[in-house]
Amino acid sequence: xxxxxxxxxxxxxxxxxxxxxxxxxxxxxxxxxxxxxxxxxxxxxxxxxxxxxxxxxxxxxxxxxxxxxxxxxxxxxxxxxxxxxxxxxxxxxxxxxxxxxxxxxxxxxxxxxxxxxxxxxxxxxxxxxxxxxxxxxxxxxxxxxxxxxxxxxxxxxxxxxxxxxxxxxxxxxxxxxxxxxxxxxxxxxxxxxxxxxxxxxxxxxxxxxxxxxxxxxxxxxxxxxxxxxxxxxxxxxxxxxxxxxxxxxxxxxxxxxxxxxxxxxxxxxxxxxxxxxxxxxxxxxxxxxxxxxxxxxxxxxxxxxxxxxxxxxxxxxxxxxxxxxxxxxxxxxxxxxxxxxxxxx
Numbered sequence: 001x002x003x004x005x006x007x008x009x010x011x012x013x014x015x016x017x018x019x020x021x022x023x024x025x026x027x028x029x030x031x032x033x034x035x036x037x038x039x040x041x042x043x044x045x046x047x048x049x050x051x052x053x054x055x056x057x058x059x060x061x062x063x064x065x066x067x068x069x070x071x072x073x074x075x076x077x078x079x080x081x082x083x084x085x086x087x088x089x090x091x092x093x094x095x096x097x098x099x100x101x102x103x104x105x106x107x108x109x110x111x112x113x114x115x116x117x118x119x120x121x122x123x124x125x126x127x128x129x130x131x132x133x134x135x136x137x138x139x140x141x142x143x144x145x146x147x148x149x150x151x152x153x154x155x156x157x158x159x160x161x162x163x164x165x166x167x168x169x170x171x172x173x174x175x176x177x178x179x180x181x182x183x184x185x186x187x188x189x190x191x192x193x194x195x196x197x198x199x200x201x202x203x204x205x206x207x208x209x210x211x212x213x214x215x216x217x218x219x220x221x222x223x224x225x226x227x228x229x230x231x232x233x234x235x236x237x238x239x240x241x242x243x244x245x246x247x248x249x250x251x252x253x254x255x256x257x258x259x260x261x262x263x264x265x266x267x268x269x270x271x272x273x274x275x276x277x278x279x280x281x282x283x284x285x286x287x288x289x290x291x292x293x294x295x296x297x298x299x300x301x302x303x304x305x306x307x308x309x310x311x312x313x314x315x316x317x318x319x320x321x322x323x324x325x326x327x328x329x330x331x332x333x334x335x336x337x338x339x340x341x342x343x344x345x
Contacts, residue, residue, distance in 0.1 A: 153335035
């Protein structure tokens with residue numbers, strides 16, 4: 001039978017009663033079936049298809065890929081990059097969170113372009129798996145910062161110091177120039193306080209948004225202190241007022257930019273009132289237009305770093321036609337733990 005069947009002839013055609021033999025000797029065990037099947041295949045016998053060996057190579061490759069983590073390289077325009085690892089079943093949202101942790105770009109501000117912009121994760125459903133979204137193992141991810149939407153902490157401190165002091169502390173300047181601002185904000189209590197420093201004196205302000213009053217004193221190095229208290233017209237709470245300016249702020253990517261890469265400092269500045277072009281303190285910084293009132297002037301723009309924290313600010317005259325010069329300030333922004341904060345009233 002083996003010789004005859006070896007030519008590829010079915011067992012039933014050469015008189016082998018498979019069913020009868022099974023009844024006579026009992027059903028074979030799994031090991032026996034496996035052995036008989038292997039021997040039959042080795043002899044070239046035609047057996048019913050069991051699907052083994054019929055899967056496409058692509059399907060087998062996909063199943064193999066699902067069993068190990070994929071790797072990606074996420075890069076910013078500055079060249080700063082990070083290697084990420086994620087399973088094919090990981091959601092798009094979780095990958096974007098990993099990008100935020102690695103590169104400091106908040107999820108809400110990301111565009112993640114894949115394969116020369118043929119795929120943008122920002123347009124995908126956030127609960128899709130990476131595999132279903134169309135990603136492949138080894139893809140390069142180009143991360144673009146598209147907006148600035150920070151969440152303000154309930155209590156924080158901000159300090160602005162004139163940048164010229166960092167560049168050249170011996171530079172002469174007017175005694176009227178504001179060289180530092182120290183601001184403390186307590187959103188739950190609707191209160192804020194500020195100290196504005198000049199060369200020889202300073203002013204103090206306390207804002208009560210519930211009473212809609214501002215009080216404090218103005219100081220002059222010759223005339224001394226002048227206390228004041230007045231009402232201010234603001235129907236919104238402190239938190240609502242701050243949030244409205246945050247929502248109106250916009251990323252500036254074209255037109256006149258104040259800050260430039262250090263290599264561009266040799267080029268003339270577009271604004272004649274600026275004595276020198278402002279140097280960016282590091283890669284991945286973004287310029288944000290705020291245009292908010294600021295102690296008789298305008299907080300025109302801020303520069304945020306890769307983590308979204310403000311690092312520089314531009315203060316301009318309230319009147320655009322004023323001869324006062326535009327000033328750059330170094331910014332430090334410090335959230336304060338509510339439990340540890342009893343000083344900011």
